[in-house]
Structures are given as C-alpha cells and as structure tokens.
Amino acid sequence: MAARLPAPRAPSMRLDDLAPGFPGDLDAGDRVDALTFTDLDLTGLSLANSTLSECDFDGLRGPDADLRGARVLETRVRRVDVPVFRAPRSTWRDVLVEEGRLGSAELYDANWTAVRFVGCKLGFVNLRGATLTDVVFQDCRIDELDLGGAKVRRTAFPGSSIAVFAVQGATFTDTDLRGAEFSEICGVESLRGATVDGDQLALLAPLLASAMGLRIQD
Template sequence: MREARRPQLSLPELRPYAGEGLAPDGDYDGLAFDGLDLAGEDGSGATFLDCRLARCGLDGTVLGGARLIDSVLEEVRGVGIRLAGAELRDVEVRDARLGGVQLHGARLSRVLVRGGKVEFLNARQARLTDVVFEGCVLVEPDFGGAVLERVAFRDCALRRAELGQVTLKDVDLRGATELEIATGVDRLAGAVITPSQLLDLAPALAAQLGVRVAA
C-alpha cells in the first residue's frame, strides 16, 4: 500500500485582508483572513493562493469552482458551505467545525484534515488523492461515486459513511477509531482494515452476500 502524501506548507508573511466580503472570480494571494464573518459571501471561481483563513464564519459561503492552493483553514466554522467543483491542493484544514459541506465533484490533492468535526459532508463524485483525515470526527460523510486514492483515516471516527459506487485504491482505514459503513460495504476492495474491524463489519458483509448466520 502506498501511503498518502501530506501537504508541505510554508506560508510567506501574510498581509491582513482589508477588503469587504468576497467577490466571484476574485484573486487572493498571500492574505490572512482572520476572525472575519464571511457568511453568505459569494467567492465562486475565486483563487486563494498562500492564504490563511482563521476563525472565520462560513455559514452558506459560496466557493463553488474555487481554487485553494498552498493555504490553511484554521478553526473555521459554518453550515452549508458550497465547494462543489472546487480544487483544494496542498491545503490543511485544522480544528474546523463544519456541517453540510457541499464538496461534490471537487478535486482534493495533498490535503490534511486534522482535528475538529465535519457533519454531513457531501463528497459525491469527488476525487481525493493523497488526503489524510487525522484526529477528527466525520459524521455521515457521503462518498457516493467518488474516487479515493492514497487516502488515510488516522485516529479518526468515521460514522455511518456512505460508500455506494465508490472506488478505493490504497485507502488505509486501519487507524479509524470508529468505522461504521451505512451503505457500500461491498465497495471496500482497494482498502486495508484491521482484523478487529473485519469482525465488526462481518454482519454487514454477511447481509451483503445474502449469508444467514444462525446458531
């Protein structure tokens, strides 16, 4: 199994963002967004290069088709963030509290999600390459139809994950402290799990195969 590559970030000295809100197709380079309320702002198609978003409110923020490159999102919070079709490359997400994130059709490469909690993540049809979920809680993430390659879950709770039609390659689930699969247990080819995780998944696997288990 090939291990996921982590982002190698070294942010330059950042300038405080002095603008008002976000703009569609905006170009943000070397900026620090600290403690801002960006709820409901429209940054669709924007590019964030060498940026830090720290302690920002992102309720309903629109970032569809945006590009986040060599950037950090730290202690951001929000519900209903729209990142459909976005690109995240060499990005760290630290201690975030997010819900209902719309990430369908997005492309993630060398992304680290560390700490925090993400509920009801919609990553359908997304492509995740070299992505690490570490020390976080994922509640009912939906990876339906997504492609996951070199993805690792380390010290991470994965609760009621939707894996219908997912494609896995070099996906390491051994570090998941909780592993609950709501649908798609038959799609685990390409992943590695521990013997104890296999025992936990045995009832779901038996049901998928139509096997009756009786004493």
C-alpha cells in the same frame, strides 16, 4: 510479506511574509494570492469561482460559505465555524484545515490533492463523485461521510469516528481505514481496495456476508 501501504502525501505550502488581507480583497471570480486573514466574517461574501493561493485564514466564520467552483491552493484554514459550506466542483490542492466545524458540506464532484483535516467536527460531508488523492481526516468526528461514486486514492482516517460511511459505487486504491471507527457502512461491497485491521474486519463480517447473500447459522 504484504506490501507496505503508501502514506498520503502531506500538504506543502509556503506561508511566510504574507500581507494582511481584508474582506474587500475577496469577491467571486477573483484571484487572491499570499494574504493572511484573521477572524474573517463571511457574511455577505461569495468566493464562487475564485482562486485562493498561498493564503492563511486564522478564524473563519459565518452562516454559510460559497466556494462553488473555487480553487484553493497551498492554503491553511484554522478555527473555521460554518454551518453551511457549499463548494461543489471545487479544486483543493495542498490544503490544511485545523480545528474546524462544518455543519453541511456540499463538496460533490470536487478534486482534492494533498488535503488534510485535523481535529475537525463535521456534520454531513457530501463528496459524491469527487476525486480524492493523498487526503487525511485525522482525529475528526464526522456524522455522515458520503463518498458515493468517488475515486479515493491514498486516503486515511486515523483517530476519526464516522457515524455513517456511505461508499456505494466508490473505488478505493491504497486507502487506509485502520484506526477509524464506523457506526454504519452503506455499500460495504464497494470497499474493495481499502485496508482494515482485524477488529474492523470482525465488525464488517456481517455486512460483507449480507452483501454476498450469505446466511450465518450456528
């Protein structure tokens, strides 16, 4: 009997008794603890190199978001709508994002632990060179997910559809692709260590054969 695939750990957070937060509480390089924000407009704000800990954002919008090098810890974000999201080299731990829309998300070289996206619509998600542990994309629609060179462990995509899944040079450990739909996979030879179901394997067969230099003739 095959060993049971370990499930990703769910985010853990305590968001009780939070004080109201205001745009003036947020600035690049600052530390923000235990605040709740409602319908926050990010226009003109920078959160680069800041630390957000035990915060709750219910409604987050703006033309762009700057979280370069930021640390996001034990935080929940709901109803996010940001066309351009820049958070390379950021650290996310115990983060839940629900009902969000991100257009272009630059997240390369990020470090994610216990991060979950639920019911989100995502455009181009650049996680090249990132480290993902205990990550879930649940019921999400993703135009392109680039995991090139990433280290991916205990990650799952239940109910999600990904138009372009780029995985060149990535490494997978206990990663569950079952329940996800893919239109195109780039770098299929790098999927070693991932788990797929029978239907997915049938779709992957031509790509695997091409990667191995096999010719299929009846």
